[in-house]
Amino acid sequence: MSTGDDTHLVERHLASQELLKGGFLHVVRDTVALPDGSTGTREYVRHPGAVVVVPMLDDGRVVVERQYRYPISRVVTEFPAGKLDAGEDPLVCGKRELLEETGYSAREWARAGEMHNAIAYSDEVIHIYFARGLQAGQRKLDQGEFLDVLAVPPSQLFEAAQRGELTDAKTLTCMLWLQNVLAGTWVLDWQS
């Protein structure tokens, strides 16, 4: 959504410094030229990117997971998602994560779009896919991964969101897509 010339807003990279190379998180601090010519610093997480999948069962229900999310100390209802392996195509990642975490494989896939979930301090992009023609199979969770899989009517998700019981931003973003796809106002390009 451009409104014309944005050059007066752009910050330019001057230098990078590695702040943290953890077992999981990678954080850098860049020195940047601000729009007024002064310099500033920007600290952010370097993330490989991720994929989230909205799996639609033939009976109208969608597949979600219940997983304990340690940073917020609660069990979260969310659509299946996972990080891209190095160099991995997002669709391949979506198929892999859906199978590993839920056991489902899908006959048709559609790419909806993408989201950036923490633009103030992460370069993470999450690619959004829809899957249908689902077939149940055997899941293969990663070591140290614990989650429940359940199928729910979309109405139940929307009611939970309205009540404030569903707070995962990637799942809520997928629900904006789901609501408009189900209403027929946003059309997906399904591929076999």
Place this chain on the structure above:
Amino acid sequence: MSTGDDTHLVERHLASQELLKGGFLHVVRDTVALPDGSTGTREYVRHPGAVVVVPMLDDGRVVVERQYRYPISRVVTEFPAGKLDAGEDPLVCGKRELLEETGYSAREWARAGEMHNAIAYSDEVIHIYFARGLQAGQRKLDQGEFLDVLAVPPSQLFEAAQRGELTDAKTLTCMLWLQNVLAGTWVLDWQS
């Protein structure tokens, strides 16, 4: 959205270690007891929390910002938002950020809910507020903050999201709320 007993999913805190205390980002690594009794580590950003505001003009348009987001190297269309100061009430923060960034003050406010935007690696919660009865005034940007303010019809935002031109997850989550509030299916509790 609970489905009964979640205790078999819970991870328990054992110990904490500070990994990074940057100028902006604070990262910790916790040792945790996993559901199967083994131990693991969880690295995540400690965040003070934030507020996002959906400002609704009397003519039906909403107020959005265009801001360069360095981590993803692009100018982003987003609803006004900002971090909580230490001990700050979310509503007070919302009023402050709306005024500072856009110059608008509002006669009525409604708390919609909250979202967690990076549950894999951040404890950030974003409180979602709607504002109406807007009055324009003078904005007061922070040092080093550069952003444009514009008013757009909601339909323009939904079309941009559908085309993939609007990717900020907090803004897309607010649009799920906005779509249902405008449709009358999700009702807000407005306070003067």
